[in-house]
Amino acid sequence: MRVAMAQLNPTIGDIGGNVTKIRQVAVKACRAGADLVVFPELAVTGYPPRDLLCRRDFLQRVERALAEEIAPMSREVALVVGAPVRGAAQGDGENTDRDFLYNAALLYTEGKLAGRQDKSLLPNYDVFDESRYFKPAGQRTPVPLGELNLGLTICEDIWNDKDYWNRQLYEVDPVEELVARGADLVLNISASPYHYGKIGLRLDMLRSIARKHHRPVIYVNQIGGNDELIFDGTSLAVDAGGEVVCLAASFEEGLVLLEMGRERSGPLFLEPVGKIDFQVPGAGSALPREDISYVYRALVLGIRDYLRKTGFQKALVGLSGGIDSSVTAALAAAALGPENVLGVSMPSRYSSPGSRSDARILAENLGIAFREIPIEGMFSAFLKAMNRDGSPCGDLAEENIQARIRGNILMFISNREGYLTLTTGNKSEMAVGYCTLYGDMSGGLAVLADVPKVMVYQLARYINREREIIPESVLVKPPSAELRPNQVDQDSLPPYEVLDTILQAYIEEEKSAEEIAALGFDPALVREVIRRVDRAEYKRRQAAPGLRVTARAFGMGRRMPIAWRAG
Known part of the structure; x- marks a missing residue:
């Protein structure tokens, strides 16, 4: 037979x-x-x-x-x-x-x-x-x-x-x-x-x-x-x-x-x-x-099928010049063809010249369409309207309004021109709430939502396996949201190698704080990471669907209450 x-x-x-x-x-x-x-x-x-x-x-x-x-x-x-x-x-x-x-x-x-x-x-x-x-x-x-x-x-x-x-x-x-x-x-x-x-x-x-x-x-x-x-x-x-x-x-x-x-x-x-x-x-x-090529192929397939099965043909990515948006854009270009991807750079007063040029070079290397839409005028208008004396406070609200202006721009282009907006936040950021509701979380599909930061770098190196697509400067510069002067992620977070290990133990392996600390981590740091994971559930509940590539993804694979308290 x-x-x-x-x-x-x-x-x-x-x-x-x-x-x-x-x-x-x-x-x-x-x-x-x-x-x-x-x-x-x-x-x-x-x-x-x-x-x-x-x-x-x-x-x-x-x-x-x-x-x-x-x-x-x-x-x-x-x-x-x-x-x-x-x-x-x-x-x-x-x-x-x-x-x-x-x-x-x-x-x-x-x-x-x-x-x-x-x-x-x-x-x-x-x-x-x-x-x-x-x-x-x-x-x-x-x-x-x-x-x-x-x-x-x-x-x-x-x-x-x-x-x-x-x-x-x-x-x-x-x-x-x-x-x-x-x-x-x-x-x-x-x-x-x-x-x-x-x-x-x-x-x-x-x-x-x-x-x-x-x-x-x-x-x-x-x-x-x-x-x-x-x-x-x-x-x-x-x-x-x-x-x-x-x-x-x-x-x-x-x-x-x-x-x-x-x-x-x-x-x-x-x-x-x-x-x-x-x-x-x-x-x-x-x-x-x-190896990492399997994660790459999974994400490419996930993007391609999500758009095809929901009736979209082209995708939009906000390009910051950072590692996450670079990898997201590269995956989208592989999934949909470069002709169906648009990268949009939206620099503010805090965007470094290097990040602006990295975004443009990435788009050229990928062969995708590129636009630069500065947000300074809009940001200044918000600062003037929301501060009585017109002087910036430099607080979290002002940092986040930049992300929200960018989210609005991307969704405007999406509505007018028929693109699906791909969000670029990774699992490490989503886990601890290092992301902005109605800002960088705005979009229809969260491509990297289940990809820890360390794995994002592995994907970037795989994407560059034959030639430099993602500029080398993107891979070596300290990660930064660039929402205030001289900001880097490690101002707010532990090194990603440490953070990702703690997150895997807590989220995927369901270990307690004591069990994680026993692996050699500072107990205070472990408790703080867990506190941030638990408090960020309300953000994740409002996030775009994320493609699953780990054994325990946020969303349908991890159904946690928002209003709860450890007793």
Whole structure:
């Protein structure tokens, strides 16, 4: 049997467009000799559809698509497709009045539904909220296809191996049950979002599962950017000994074709077959080694898909001559093409000549459009209007009004000319509130909101890997908001190498102040950083959506109250 692994980038809610894409891929796979095409989790709706699943008309459109379009496709080639399904649980046919919703893997062949396995494990942590919408599977039974019994699983179902994790989040292990009931292989359809380090972890886990159960594993993952989440794909097949047979590219759509079968009564084997869109043998150097290039590619994909799926074609970035805006502009140019990016410099009386020239040189190096709009006149008008004697006070309010003037300019251009404004604040700044509401936080997408400052510099060096795009002076000068004379970030913050380590321990690892201090940090500094993180929640709640690239991002992955007090 030839199996095609279809790594697709669906658009959430676009059932017609997603089904068309499924059809095109099925035709291509069939022409390449595939007997079975496997699509990702919820491929019909895109993942995560969130409260679209609460709309009856939306679910009715899914049902029509499955019955009238997906099922007929299977007359030419068998399909495994992910979709939400209403009705009774499997094996609960007598209670069809129970209108529950299930996250299902559906096997279609010969023009009809031939098998179904609902998702058993519904994650309700980090960015996931599946128990809000779905009921867990009532049973786990292999689905027959020809001479093989398919152990169908969906995403989280493979993430509960007690021997790999040394603990279980759920009482049920779907893989263990399916193998015990005669599954010849484990087939997982997934929508597993990316964060730095996830690809290697996932690969290691899948290899461990294959070795433990002596079964091949076929894993098909979604790619694309959907709001804050970015999906890397990296679909793969692992043989029963845990060796990678084939590996799809990361952050790209495509098909991988492999042969599956038995030699006499021996174990099931997998082997790669010729190339469709991409297919890489799994040996040696082909295995992924994550580095900063993966974060770069994730952010580029996240920007491109966010604009494409929300109907924008061009982006706007405020260029300060600093590292964050430089990296944001470079990512935008890579995602959208330089011709679709505008950089705007808005110098004030405190902007250094070097920063002004760095912004212009960056725009020239990227090939993006550039405008310089000085804000001195507007700033002076504010100072005169808000100070009784017309004399500046030099306080925080006057610093912030500069950022707010710039935010207004960017949003004016956005409204008039149809650009999406990209904000440039990084995770370190967002964490401690070193950002201005309705100022530098104004915009439609926060590109670096989950990228710590130290990683921003790593991205900059990667962007400059072949030639100097971001001026070297940007990389070596002390970071500064330039809102008062001789200002640098370290007037208000500890060195970023220190700050980022404390933030990772507190936000991503959920360590207490005492545990962080025990790592060798000044206890007073740790308490102050934590205090600032907690107090800045009201700002983050009003921020633009941020692209997720770490294991714990602000927003939907970290849902903290605003009005609370440690007791």
